[in-house]
Amino acid sequence: xxxxxxxxxxxxxxxxxxxxxxxxxxxxxxxxxxxxxxxxxxxxxxxxxxxxxxxxxxxxxxxxxxxxxxxxxxxxxxxxxxxxxxxxxxxxxxxxxxxxxxxxxxxxxxxxxxxxxxxxxxxxxxxxxxxxxxxxxxxxxxxxxxxxxxxxxxxxxxxxxxxxxxxxxxxxxxxxxxxxxxxxxxxxxxxxxxxxxxxxxxxxxxxxxxxxxxxxxxxxxxxxxxxxxxxxxxxxxxxxxxx
Numbered sequence: 001x002x003x004x005x006x007x008x009x010x011x012x013x014x015x016x017x018x019x020x021x022x023x024x025x026x027x028x029x030x031x032x033x034x035x036x037x038x039x040x041x042x043x044x045x046x047x048x049x050x051x052x053x054x055x056x057x058x059x060x061x062x063x064x065x066x067x068x069x070x071x072x073x074x075x076x077x078x079x080x081x082x083x084x085x086x087x088x089x090x091x092x093x094x095x096x097x098x099x100x101x102x103x104x105x106x107x108x109x110x111x112x113x114x115x116x117x118x119x120x121x122x123x124x125x126x127x128x129x130x131x132x133x134x135x136x137x138x139x140x141x142x143x144x145x146x147x148x149x150x151x152x153x154x155x156x157x158x159x160x161x162x163x164x165x166x167x168x169x170x171x172x173x174x175x176x177x178x179x180x181x182x183x184x185x186x187x188x189x190x191x192x193x194x195x196x197x198x199x200x201x202x203x204x205x206x207x208x209x210x211x212x213x214x215x216x217x218x219x220x221x222x223x224x225x226x227x228x229x230x231x232x233x234x235x236x237x238x239x240x241x242x243x
Contacts, residue, residue, distance in 0.1 A: 016204075017211025022046055024201055026221040028242040032235050033228045036060055040069055042242050048084030049215075050077045054094070064236035065102075070095040073116075081126050088128060091119040096139075098241050106147045110240050114139040118169075134172050141165030143240035145188075159188040161197075163240050179206040186219060188239065197221040197239045 028042040040056035056071020072093055076086035096114035103109070116137040122129040143163040152158040163184040169175045186199025202216040223239050 016214055018213040020213070020215050021217045022049060022215045023217050024219040024221075026219075026239075026243070028221060028223045028239065030058070030223075030225045030235075030237050030242075031228050032226070032231060035231055035233050036062070036235075038235055038237075039228075040071060040242070044243075048078055048086075051075055051086055052090075052092075054092075056094070058235075058237075060235045062233070065100050067098045067235075067237075067241070068096070069098075077120065079123050079128070081123075088121050088123065090121075091132075093117045100236070106149075108145050108147070110141075110143045110145070110238065112139075112141045112143075112241065114141075135169050135175055136171065137167055137169045139165055139167045141182075141240070141243075143238075145238070145240070153189075156189040156191050159190070161186055161188060161199075161238075161240055163243065165243070174208060176209065177205050177207050180204065184219060184243065186221070186239070193224060193226050195221075195223040195225075195239060197223065 024044065024046050026042065026044045030038050030040055032038040036059055038058045038060070040054065040058055043051070043053040045051045052073055052075035054071055054073040056069045058067050058069040060067040074092065075090045077088040077090055078084055078086055079088050094114060094116045096112055099111045101109045116139065118135040118137055119132045120135065122131050122133045141164060143161050145159050145161040148158045150157060161184070165182045167180040167182070169178050181204045182201065184199060184201045186197045189196045197220070199219045200216070201219045202214065205213045205215070207213060221239050223242065225237055227234065
């Protein structure tokens with residue numbers, strides 16, 4: 001099995017024709033308005049690649065082991081001919097389910113499935129078109145977190161998270177990137193209602209044209225969890241829920 005995996009990985013990376021550095025910046029907020037409900041607002045930006053903002057409503061079960069979110073996202077994307085300028089519009093209804101597992105000891109795992117309905121402006125090799133194209137994207141991810149609590153720093157609850165996500169896209173027409181895999185390794189420094197998460201990420205893209213690509217670099221996410229009013233229970237949410 002290990003031998004087979006090594007061959008698959010070698011063949012995949014052997015087709016890579018482009019490797020670029022990039023940075024990933026994110027601001028993720030959640031405002032709890034009831035014992036089980038919260039408002040989701042976030043934004044992610046990768047310079048010269050995309051900028052996306054999302055809104056949603058989350059319902060979490062009483063022990064926060066499972067949560068369902070539905071929402072809407074909008075954004076701007078780069079094109080092959082825009083020299084890194086974000087000129088392509090996207091509208092994206094979406095929804096997700098998160099399930100959390102707490103192991104004995106300092107480890108926990110998150111399992112998430114997200115569906116994106118992506119309406120994006122059509123493009124040719126040199127220009128934007130007026131009509132929109134619909135793509136369906138299925139996203140499966142798992143994250144594993146190690147919590148140190150305050151044993152490393154008396155100022156922060158410290159954690160480390162390994163995050164893996166596979167994205168599969170299908171559309172009415174040919175999809176430029178039918179498969180993408182993302183890996184993130186980041187620290188979490190939590191204090192009060194905010195968490196700062198610096199780290200490293202790598203994106204492997206299986207592209208229809210121009211060969212496969214790898215993009216990688218620094219990541220910095222800031223998460224803010226607050227309550228609109230004083231509640232008996234505070235919902236548990238993590239940066240890996242919102243990526």
